[in-house]
Amino acid sequence: KQEVTQIPAALSVPEGENLVLNCSFTDSAIYNLQWFRQDPGKGLTSLLLIQSSQREQTSGRLNASLDKSSGRSTLYIAASQPGDSATYLCAVLRSNDYKLSFGAGTTVTVRA
Amino acid sequence: NAGVMQNPRHLVRRRGQEARLRCSPMKGHSHVYWYRQLPEEGLKFMVYLQKENIIDESGMPKERFSAEFPKEGPSILRIQQVVRGDSAAYFCASSPDPGPAASSGANVLTFGAGSRLTVL
Numbered sequence: 001k002q003e004v005t006q007i008p009a010a011l012s013v014p015e016g017e018n019l020v021l022n023c024s025f026t027d028s029a030i031y032n033l034q035w036f037r038q039d040p041g042k043g044l045t046s047l048l049l050i051q052s053s054q055r056e057q058t059s060g061r062l063n064a065s066l067d068k069s070s071g072r073s074t075l076y077i078a079a080s081q082p083g084d085s086a087t088y089l090c091a092v093l094r095s096n097d098y099k100l101s102f103g104a105g106t107t108v109t110v111r112a
Numbered sequence: 113n114a115g116v117m118q119n120p121r122h123l124v125r126r127r128g129q130e131a132r133l134r135c136s137p138m139k140g141h142s143h144v145y146w147y148r149q150l151p152e153e154g155l156k157f158m159v160y161l162q163k164e165n166i167i168d169e170s171g172m173p174k175e176r177f178s179a180e181f182p183k184e185g186p187s188i189l190r191i192q193q194v195v196r197g198d199s200a201a202y203f204c205a206s207s208p209d210p211g212p213a214a215s216s217g218a219n220v221l222t223f224g225a226g227s228r229l230t231v232l
Contacts, residue, residue, distance in 0.1 A: 004154065036223075043118075043203065043225030089154065098145070098207075099168070100221065102154035 006103035019077035023090030036089040116224035131191040137206030149201040
């Protein structure tokens with residue numbers, strides 16, 4: 001059974017600081033890993049998807065790395081802004097499967 | 113493309129009533145997945161459906177919960193005789209034909225905005 005853990009559960013930083021969000025998973029036989037953003041009372045927005053053959057993905061101020069062998073992924077958000085305040089979810093898809101396993105999320109607050 | 117549409121966005125029910133949540137997948141997507149998010153927890157898989165078929169309902173509670181995806185119309189998640197513990201956000205996702213996981217990225221899911229059920 002795939003277990004996905006996100007640390008820390010909550011994070012508060014001043015505007016402009018870089019954010020580092022961690023995700024770990026127990027079964028390294030994954031097909032891909034995805035980072036989502038969830039705003040209060042709203043749905044999930046996909047931020048980055050990393051295939052198992054990739055080491056990282058970048059989009060604007062966001063960069064996600066993947067180390068399959070150690071079962072870890074890190075989401076970096078550069079120069080944080082108040083608009084980055086949200087809950088960030090990590091989700092893993094195992095090979096030959098269709099069910100995503102989600103972490104409980106990291107709730108980020110960026111203070112102006 | 114309107115994306116994955118879920119309704120209602122918010123639903124309030126009293127204990128013992130029935131809740132029906134609807135999900136219209138993205139155009140061209142024939143696979144629907146339901147996930148449940150309990151407070152302070154991650155999303156948990158409930159059920160995977162194709163048109164007129166339940167493929168995997170291993171995440172569904174054995175009683176009171178059912179799901180369908182008819183040939184015409186949206187997918188429906190039905191909860192009978194709701195209890196307070198059913199209060200949660202229910203998310204629907206859709207994908208095109210997923211195929212074998214190793215073949216392509218076709219099994220990338222697109223999520224709806226969720227339906228938030230509150231049981232009084």
